[in-house]
Amino acid sequence: MSIQLQGYDPSGAVASADTEDSKERVYSLAQAIQKVGDVDEQSAVDEFPPEEDATANSEALRQEAESLARLRTLFASCRFFLNREVPKEALTFIVRCCGGMTSWALGPGATYSEEDQRITHQIIDRPKLQGKKISRLYAQPQWIFDCFNARRRLPIERYFPGAALPPHLSPFVEERAGDYVPPERLDQLRHLGHDVDNLIAQKEEKGPSSAPPTKKKRGILPSSKTGTDEGTADTPAKPQMAVEPGQLHRDNKQKSKNEEGQELKMREMMIAKKHRRVYHKIKRGTKRHAREVDTLKRKRAQIDAGN
Template sequence: MLIEHESGAATNYITRTKALKKLQLPLKDFRRLCILKGIYPHEPLHKKKVNKGTTENRVYYYVKDINFLASEPIINKFRDYKIFLRRLTTAKAKREEDRVKRLYERRPEYQLDTIIFLRRLTTAKAKREEDRVKRLYERRPEYQLDTIVKERYPTFASALRDLDDALCLCFAFAILPHTKIVKASLVAACRRLTAEFNNFIIESHSLTKVFISIKGIYYEAHVMGERLTWIVAHERGVGHVTEVDFSVMATFAEFYSAMLSFVNYRLYQSIGLFYPPQIAYSSSNQKVQSSVDDEEEQEKVYSLARPLAKRPDADNEPMPDIGIAEGEQSELAEGIRDEARRKKLFLNCRFWINREAPKDMLAIIVRSCGGTVSWDNCPGLPYSEDDKRITHHVIDRPLNGNVNINRVYIQPQWVVDSFNMRRRLPIEKYLPGVALPPHLSPFTVDTPGQYVPEERIEQLKELGHDVGALLGEKQPEKKKKKKVVEKSETSGMSVDVGKTHKENKQKKLNEEGHDLKMREMMIAKRYRRVYHKIKRGKKKQAREVNTLKMKRAKLAAESVE
């Protein structure tokens, strides 16, 4: 006999309070453990069954997930550390100096939480106990997340599929000021890892799309068959943010930085680059210096302006298998042609970037397309502003009197639009001080029925695409050849003059509407809700398109006036 609330869905879930009691952990350590292990709360379908007849709001987890956490070795470290603190407090209360010293020597390694360590360190500094501060630094806890990363991502493809969130968070932490929660070491690690990933994108020519928006700069790249999309904030000063719980975000960034280090190593190995990255020098003796030992060399890697050195055996390595399925030969051929166009887009072009232009974005795009970049105070300056070989000068402010007639002056949007169009656009619309054309997103998919800007229509026409479907034009029907009927003379037949009948359009519309209603009535009840939902979506889309068209017409009328 089944007992109510003790079978079925009620046994699949457990509340957070019960989970804390089962694991014997405080809430803070439980949250951090769940983030590192990838365990998240779940909402049960039937709350009353799970919550014994009540609908009180509670946080639920799967019982199998909590059982999975119960066997995690990190929990034993938590418990050992609690025992250590309890014994240490007892020894200090009894003033047993020898026992306190022995306890510190046998201190368990606490591999995740450093808050207690920092608290002890602050106390020692306040009391000016130099020896104790030195010992605390020597026994500082270290983060060991390698096993958890391998456990959550058993294959490299699974890590690539989850790389979007890691990139977005690491790029965000790379520009944050360090605080009590956001440690300087974490910010430095995120900056190093993101610079390494940007260098890989440049060297592998994997970048496919770029879009500048108010929120930031969106990038898309194809890496080993996976499509990666991430956002990078604009270059500006970031103050102290108080609206975000950085304690949770820092735990995510800590785990993602560990994962990104594994991914970067594998990506560098796949294209034959040294890891950690090293700058390539084109000197007589092919000098290659390490970017780790020298801080100046590390800044050259961060600048993205210098090429990286490759291993001597790089040419002998096989290409990574991306798993091409049958029927994708045409897409593969188009991808190869697109990559060839990207590699040669800015070939033999030398860019000088003014200090107000976004340097990282332009360096990634230009160098991915075969060009070279430089700017003032660039680490390891490739060439100066007076170099006569410079072909393009990127400037984002009105020109002053000093103009070099041997180079082209353009705004940064020209580089992005040319990259998205896969050809060098005319520079007349992108000269300094000129009102720029609309910056269209390459991430949108043009489908019939949606609003498509006129500029996008012109671009598609220039590329040779058929825009009839986007404009709503009906394709002319092919006239069928009528069979020639031989005339036969018949006697006794005559033809009278008839009357022409005009087609009543309103009557025809009424008949079509009546037929549509009749067909709707024949829809089965289980499909009727889905049908009405689709119909409402189409009406909403039509209203949005009309609103955008009216706004454009209004702006056009105001510009004429």
């Protein structure tokens, strides 16, 4: 005996249950987590005796651990209220990971209302808002993301509602020498204590002209005639010595460049045939990267000129 159920889709019921469960998990982020026992929130960073080979690595790891410890308390003294037009799931996750509190309009997971006087920041994504309160700061959602990526609280004035936002810097890009690095990223790296001297493109100093210096012909001083006879006029005059200013030796940059190019071609000819294809592929990639860097620099110059 077979029973046929019509109008029932079990996959829909499972999907609905999974959706409700995920929503409850997200909304539970706004709730304070109850501590079990006494936990030392500011645990000291483990210190190991330095070794000769691992001194630099251990110092970098120690600085990274201290930076992560500060990141956990980035929003510790902040209470956020999220408007309904902002992505509250992502913002709540970041703020709670950094020690802050979040809430939103009445609904699942809301812990306090918009009228709460303890709110320090309100995140909105609209140009204007009626009825602003002077006891809190208003910012666009990008401020929270940029603060988290920079691991510090950025000036909020550039993120006011309706303001033109600064460029969003990706935290997943590792800068190398020769890459285009925005000025904002350079300032961020300086604040984090990184050395940015190798990332700054050094402009070539304009040297002297590459044209070889022209040689002046040594002149012959005319000799005065001492006699009136025709024979003395035909006698060739002896050249006299003269002192002329010396010429400073200047390197011919074009000649040096040509010599380097010829040397490079000779080295390329010595590459084995089985490795030549890989070499040309790497060379094309280097040229493509240089073109991309030049394009980004040109676009940035146009933006700065427009502002």
